Amino acid sequence: MARAAATAALTGCDLHGIKVLVVGAGGIGSELLKNLTLSGFEHVTVIDLDTIDYSNLNRQFLFRAMHVGRSKAEVACESVMDFPHDESLHINAQHGNIKEERFGFDFFKQFNIVLNALDNVDARRHVNRVCLATGVPLIESGTQGYIGQVRAIVKGKSKCFECDPPAPPKSYPVCTIRNHPDKPVHCIAWAKELLFKKIFGGEDTDLVDTTEAQDKQEEAVDASAAAEAPGDAAPASAPSALTRLEGESAASFARRVFNSVYAADVERLLSMDALWKERTPPTPLRLEAMALPDAESAKQEETKVWSVEQSAAVLLHTIETVLTQRSAEVGALSFDKDDADALDFVTAASNLRSAVFDIPRKSRWDVKEIAGNIVPAIATTNAIIAGFIVLEAFKLLRGALDECRYCVCNRLPSGKKRDTLLTASRLDAPSGDCYVCAGGASVLTVDCSRFTVTQLLEEVIKKHLSFSKPTVDYSTVDGRDDQLCEGIADEVDEHDAAKFARYLPLALDKLPVPVGSGTTLDVEDTSQSLRVQMQVLNSVLDEEAFPTGFHFVQGAKAAAALSSTAAEEETQPDGGAGAADVAEADDEVQIVDGDAAPGHVRKRPRLDDAAKGAALPSASAAAASQDDDCIQID
Structure with a gap:
């Protein structure tokens, strides 16, 4: 019996003609490709930007020493062909960045399902957004040492990757690093x-x-x-x-x-x-x-x-x-x-x-983990999670979303009897606070007298929010507006290019149309079919608490920040706004250092509300949030 036929008999999932996109061919991706091959999938495309390193060989078993320096995607595809497989298997390797233009909406639409096996939060966000925009179901996954998770993401039906945003990188003021660690x-x-x-x-x-x-x-x-x-x-x-x-x-x-x-x-x-x-x-x-x-x-x-x-x-x-x-x-x-x-x-x-x-000293082993931002990867965890991915994919492909589960591999036994390492729970509905899939409100707090346009574009919009090719317009409370950058290069003429370059070093309140409290930033990325509007609060932030110089919140926290500011303005004659409170989150480490006429005419229409709703549907408020997202560092 062919493998695809055996899978259909066992799971009720007909794999004939099913096209699968696998993003990532590292720790999870290697195990996943093996599982797809042995299960009888016919059409598999895998994308990975990385090349094979000696450090990968102890847990990514499709690779050998002779493969070092070669593309992970290409070698993985070659290696799985040595496993027993159906003659109908066609597996295609793409060595490249998933954010490249060639992997746009039309590319994604040719697949029935996307399986994420990435170790990069920025790339995971991008795939999440493109899948939401194209309506292609996504299985999201990640591992971190002994723990791991898998969940299905279906537009309008379940939480997306950014409904429970990953913790931002931990940052330290440069004065702490230099003077008093x-x-x-x-x-x-x-x-x-x-x-x-x-x-x-x-x-x-x-x-x-x-x-x-x-x-x-x-x-x-x-x-x-x-x-x-x-x-x-x-x-x-x-x-x-x-x-x-x-x-x-x-x-x-x-x-x-x-x-x-x-x-x-x-x-x-x-x-x-x-x-x-x-x-x-x-x-x-x-x-x-x-x-x-x-x-x-x-x-x-x-x-x-x-x-x-x-x-x-x-x-x-x-x-x-x-x-x-x-x-x-x-x-x-x-x-x-x-x-x-x-x-x-x-x-x-x-x-x-x-x-x-x-201060306590560290061993060479410990320093390698900290300096390299390494979370030790464990091959068995990768294998377990890769197995969960395929099982959840079977459910989605046969149209049984209600059977899909949020699957977790735990470090220690859990459950009512504390005897379970692998647990599963029902998928949550999309979060109404999410600015990606539900258009939730968002607020950006900065000191407009110090925060520059460059910092806004690079640190907030591209790095923190993972926009790939953003167009940024803004309007002030008195009705004036301007543009800070244009994401579509073909729409930028020499005059605009010179203006955008001139704006970059300026503090936000030094722009021809100054940015201040109440200013609305309108950020759009057509490559992700995503548009976000955020309101600016002008406030001096504590450098120890916010070494990046900004504070971004969404949903209920954004509403609370606006309410707090409104209350303060009623009691402060000058209308000064205070910074919203926020709890810090831990992750990896980074060091942070602390003549155009106003107004413009937009050259192209925005995503209209109907298109926006089709691409990124609204959703009901979420139930209790899951905080089990992890990142695999290959």
Whole structure:
């Protein structure tokens, strides 16, 4: 009996003529392609942008050492053909980015179902939006170590991927990273993003933030003391201090780097008295007082936390090694978790930084996970989730959405008797708060006097909200309007291009038509058939709580923010708006640094309300939300 016939007999799902799109050929994707092949699917297309790395081989079993450097999609398709399969199987590999124009609406519409096996939130959002726009059912999945989840997404019937938005990346103010870290992750970020780039990457970045001391001093009562703040002096780690001199040996330069970073810079921080009124001051490290062990022996102990002396030895040895053996790369190196020298450097440098600030040190293994934003992937979890994907696909393909379940693989037994690792629950209806599938209200809080157009477009609209090719128009409370960018290149003439470029560095309230509280931003991306309107609240945000400089909320939280602002404006003569409260969410780490005539005429019509409703239907308010979305980092 053919495999497709056996599947039909067992599941009631006729696979004849069914076309499947698989997005991602990594940990989950490899297992998924195997399952589809063995189940008797006839037409499978797989897309993946990645190439095979040695680190993939321990859990992505379609790949071998001889495949390293090749396309994951292409090799996966070749490998599954070695499994037993029906003669009718046609499997097509596409090496590319799912957000490319060639993978647009017409491409998606040729498939009966899309199966997501992605490890990238931005790409998952894009696929979610395109599937909603085209009406193609989607099976969404993800794993994280021992846990994983699978759910079906059907337009207007179940929650979409963004009804329960993933937690945003955790961000830290650059002053915390540079001047007063208090967590191991702060020290690792400093070593990876600042010191490594300064020494090996050719970036002229500051290791000490002198402006913070000045700000603290200016807040003091004695103005004369502020004028004498240490920030007026030249930084100890000025470019010349960490630049190798002509004729200087690698060993001498390495020692000079150590003394500059862990002694001179620390002394400089100590001189900023205002920083240490409520904090424990740092302790400089003295290289001449250390008895350095053999660096090579220390490097072999990957899971053991190095001592301060071992860290110093590894740091000096790594700098010498890179300068002597990889000199051609110096000035253009970037951190790679699989680069042994880079990982040794960041581990040693971060541990020495931790010693300065009396913070627990981490092993090389731990640093690799944190610096590489790695969640250890487990092959068995991937296999379980891939199995769930196919089982849920059978239900959708035979039209039994009511039988679909939100499937979860748990790390520990759960359920009423605490004896179940695999659990399932009914799918929730779409959330009425979701700005993607239900057009829910949204509010953006920023300080319009400091937040620039570039930050709005890059950090909020493209990065945070994952718009691919946005067109951004806005209108103020007094009826004036303008445009900040146009997503369709063919509709941008020279005058518009010059205007958009001129706007980029301007603060929002410095635009010809100033943006302020009550301004409505109208953001549209035709490549995703998505249009979002958000209201701006102008407010000074606390830098520690909101280091990105903005706060975006939707649905009920957006309504609460607007209500709170309205109440404040009734009691504040100047109409100042306060920032909405929000709880921070944890994820990966990033460092955040803190003449045209007004008005325009739009050149093309928006998605009209009818089209909008067809592409992204409204939905009833959701039941209790699920917070079990996870991300697989391949």
